[in-house]
Amino acid sequence: MKIIDILILAPEILLIIFSIIAILTASFFKSNKSYNLIFQATIIIFLFSALILYLTPFEIKTNVNGIFIRDTFSKFFQILILLSVSCLLFMSKQYLQKNKLFKPEYPILLIFSTLGMMLMISSNNFLLLYLGLEIQSLSLYVVSSFRRENYKSTEAGLKYFILGSLSSGLMLFGISLIYGSTGSINFEIISSMIKHEGFFPGIIAGLVFLICGFAFKASAVPFHMWTPDVYEGSPTPVTAFFATVPKLAAIGVLLRVLFDCFGQLVESWQQVIIIISVLSMFLGSIAAIGQNNIKRLMAYSSIGHIGFVLMGIASGTDKGVSSVLIYMVLYIIMNIGVFVFILNMERNGVAVTTINSLNMYNDVSKSQTLFLTILLFSLAGIPPLAGFFGKFFIFNAAINAGLSWLAVIGGIASVIAAFYYLRIVYLMYFGLSSDPLSGKMPTAHWLILSGSALLMLIGIINLYGLEKPSFLAAKSLIN
Amino acid sequence: MEPFALGFYFFSSITLLSGLMVVLSTNPVHSVLWLILTFFGASGLFIILGAEFLALILMIVYVGAVAVLFMFVVMMLNINFKEIKSRLTKYLPVGVLIGLVLFVELSLIFGDFIPELKFNSNDDLVINPNIENTKQLGLVLYTDFFIYFQLAGIVLLIAMIGAIVLTHQRRKDVKRQDVLAQIYKDPNNSIELKDIKPGQGL
Numbered sequence: 001m002k003i004i005d006i007l008i009l010a011p012e013i014l015l016i017i018f019s020i021i022a023i024l025t026a027s028f029f030k031s032n033k034s035y036n037l038i039f040q041a042t043i044i045i046f047l048f049s050a051l052i053l054y055l056t057p058f059e060i061k062t063n064v065n066g067i068f069i070r071d072t073f074s075k076f077f078q079i080l081i082l083l084s085v086s087c088l089l090f091m092s093k094q095y096l097q098k099n100k101l102f103k104p105e106y107p108i109l110l111i112f113s114t115l116g117m118m119l120m121i122s123s124n125n126f127l128l129l130y131l132g133l134e135i136q137s138l139s140l141y142v143v144s145s146f147r148r149e150n151y152k153s154t155e156a157g158l159k160y161f162i163l164g165s166l167s168s169g170l171m172l173f174g175i176s177l178i179y180g181s182t183g184s185i186n187f188e189i190i191s192s193m194i195k196h197e198g199f200f201p202g203i204i205a206g207l208v209f210l211i212c213g214f215a216f217k218a219s220a221v222p223f224h225m226w227t228p229d230v231y232e233g234s235p236t237p238v239t240a241f242f243a244t245v246p247k248l249a250a251i252g253v254l255l256r257v258l259f260d261c262f263g264q265l266v267e268s269w270q271q272v273i274i275i276i277s278v279l280s281m282f283l284g285s286i287a288a289i290g291q292n293n294i295k296r297l298m299a300y301s302s303i304g305h306i307g308f309v310l311m312g313i314a315s316g317t318d319k320g321v322s323s324v325l326i327y328m329v330l331y332i333i334m335n336i337g338v339f340v341f342i343l344n345m346e347r348n349g350v351a352v353t354t355i356n357s358l359n360m361y362n363d364v365s366k367s368q369t370l371f372l373t374i375l376l377f378s379l380a381g382i383p384p385l386a387g388f389f390g391k392f393f394i395f396n397a398a399i400n401a402g403l404s405w406l407a408v409i410g411g412i413a414s415v416i417a418a419f420y421y422l423r424i425v426y427l428m429y430f431g432l433s434s435d436p437l438s439g440k441m442p443t444a445h446w447l448i449l450s451g452s453a454l455l456m457l458i459g460i461i462n463l464y465g466l467e468k469p470s471f472l473a474a475k476s477l478i479n
Numbered sequence: 480m481e482p483f484a485l486g487f488y489f490f491s492s493i494t495l496l497s498g499l500m501v502v503l504s505t506n507p508v509h510s511v512l513w514l515i516l517t518f519f520g521a522s523g524l525f526i527i528l529g530a531e532f533l534a535l536i537l538m539i540v541y542v543g544a545v546a547v548l549f550m551f552v553v554m555m556l557n558i559n560f561k562e563i564k565s566r567l568t569k570y571l572p573v574g575v576l577i578g579l580v581l582f583v584e585l586s587l588i589f590g591d592f593i594p595e596l597k598f599n600s601n602d603d604l605v606i607n608p609n610i611e612n613t614k615q616l617g618l619v620l621y622t623d624f625f626i627y628f629q630l631a632g633i634v635l636l637i638a639m640i641g642a643i644v645l646t647h648q649r650r651k652d653v654k655r656q657d658v659l660a661q662i663y664k665d666p667n668n669s670i671e672l673k674d675i676k677p678g679q680g681l
Contacts, residue, residue: 016633023640065623105644112637119630131630138634142641157645 011049018045019111026104035104042107046086050079067128072476074122077252084244084332085114092237095343113139117249126175126185137164144234156233163226167216174209177202187261194264211272218250221279224303231299239295240339243302244332259477266316273314280307285417293353304417305331311410312394315401321474323393326466330390337375337452344441359431364439369428371453376425378456380418386459486527494520507553515546532612
């Protein structure tokens with residue numbers, strides 16, 4: 001470790017040091033006041049690391065013994081992850097306090113999982129990637145069964161743990177095949193090896209196993225079966241977390257591996273990604289129709305959205321990658337908005353998650369209904385909202401890459417998906433009147449909800465100027 | 480016969496025989512004891528190969544921790560092992576088949592069947608035969624592999640936090656030791672002397 005390495009790793013080191021201070025504080029000062037302090041300090045540390053990353057002048061391809069990359073691409077994803085984690089943590093406080101889940105371990109585990117994700121995206125070899133992945137998922141397994149006296153939460157944790165270890169095993173097997181064929185775990189060496197010496201069948205087999213593992217983490221279709229159960233069983237703040245941040249990390253690391261390490265083999269992995277993409281889009285839109293639980297519905301919705309993201313990856317161009325980045329930003333904002341609403345769905349102080357409870361919500365709160373409607377329209381991809389532009393860029397990239405038929409399939413799937421988003425809107429405005437929800441929402445939450453809805457409207461103008469940074473990030477990945 | 484070859488045949492026959500006995504012995508506790516002997520044989524083989532660190536780690540981790548844990552589980556669970564053993568003949572053909580496949584695969588590796596792969600060796604790890612294993616590991620573990628080492632430590636820390644979060648319960652009805660309260664206890668306040676007259680109660 002040289003001094004420059006420590007500077008490059010500053011955000012990660014900051015997170016580790018803070019988490020250890022937080023653990024010690026939580027174990028020596030056992031009071032609600034200190035837990036509160038840890039909670040707030042965690043949010044500030046996340047924002048602070050994002051700031052460091054934003055200001056960091058390094059544009060270094062590899063360092064720290066050639067295992068670590070801090071380029072525009074990784075910075076883009078890491079800043080996005082840190083911002084969304086701090087927002088989600090801020091949102092979750094009220095719910096945790098109400099449901100007696102307000103423990104200091106919650107923010108600490110989130111710090112660790114964020115650390116894992118940041119390492120994953122910045123890794124330049126498979127060993128660091130795998131360690132980051134394990135750090136990330138191990139803390140998520142615990143967080144998903146955080147409400148341990150509830151058997152559904154325990155089931156969610158156990159299911160996630162068993163299937164997650166299976167996917168880690170698949171991924172490790174793939175890595176071992178790649179290592180066996182190339183003799184290296186370093187992305188650059190593998191890439192140049194493929195370039196100069198062609199490839200062995202072992203590399204392709206290993207690549208397929210790797211994609212399976214990442215598809216599991218991103219909950220793309222043949223590996224999606226855990227998603228609805230885990231989303232339903234976990235406490236709602238954890239579900240909100242699952243729906244947003246780990247997806248970002250999984251997509252980021254998938255892009256990193258596919259383009260950085262196997263950029264020469266686009267034709268080989270393109271077919272796999274296309275199949276996964278088509279299956280995810282259709283399953284996500286069709287299976288969600290029969291759902292009654294809004295958390296399950298959001299699970300299927302996230303599967304569908306991952307299908308669209310994979311379509312952008314399948315195009316295999318820098319335009320495709322930049323469209324994926326834009327789509328992910330919009331997806332995160334929309335999901336945060338919807339989940340801040342779900343967090344506050346309750347009747348007589350008891351959390352409710354059935355869709356039917358939203359009947360005639362317009363009578364309860366006009367403003368919330370309006371904002372949620374905007375977000376749902378945007379999720380469905382209805383123009384002129386920002387969600388439409390996300391899909392537009394993806395379709396554009398796919399058509400430019402000669403995958404017009406894939407874009408047509410995506411269009412059909414998004415029309416089917418529009419049904420279940422619009423059904424919620426229908427229920428809220430024209431449903432049968434029934435036992436209404438309390439409709440109360442803290443001001444901060446109301447601001448987040450209205451803010452994300454407004455962002456969907458503002459995005460029409462210039463997409464917050466996202467096009468340029470996302471294109472630069474994509475360029476730095478592909479070069 | 481060379482001493483190394485002699486050692487190899489000695490340890491490998493111990494490993495094979497005790498491995499067989501793990502499966503065949505009727506008493507589960509005996510099975511675990513045979514398993515421990517298998518580990519001993521395997522670590523002897525490692526020593527012959529010049530991997531003394533691996534040999535000792537195998538002894539410490541597998542014999543010291545895993546096998547003892549096995550033993551506890553076997554003794555505590557009331558499983559009818561006779562019944563499981565009675566199905567041995569049913570599974571024997573499948574087992575033999577898997578063994579055969581494994582045998583063929585191994586002979587393919589060690590025979591001249593597969594063409595040589597182009598394998599560029601990892602330059603980071605230069606093995607120097609003059610330095611012992613443990614030192615060699617230490618030389619890379621705390622320098623080149625420092626970050627991996629620290630991150631592996633974090634994985635363990637998360638596992639610990641997770642286990643505590645998911646199982647620890649703070650019970651209200653249990654009396655806990657309060658060390659400070661014990662230290663600051665003043666004998667003048669805690670002991671009360673009573674003068675009791677003979678023949679009378681309190």
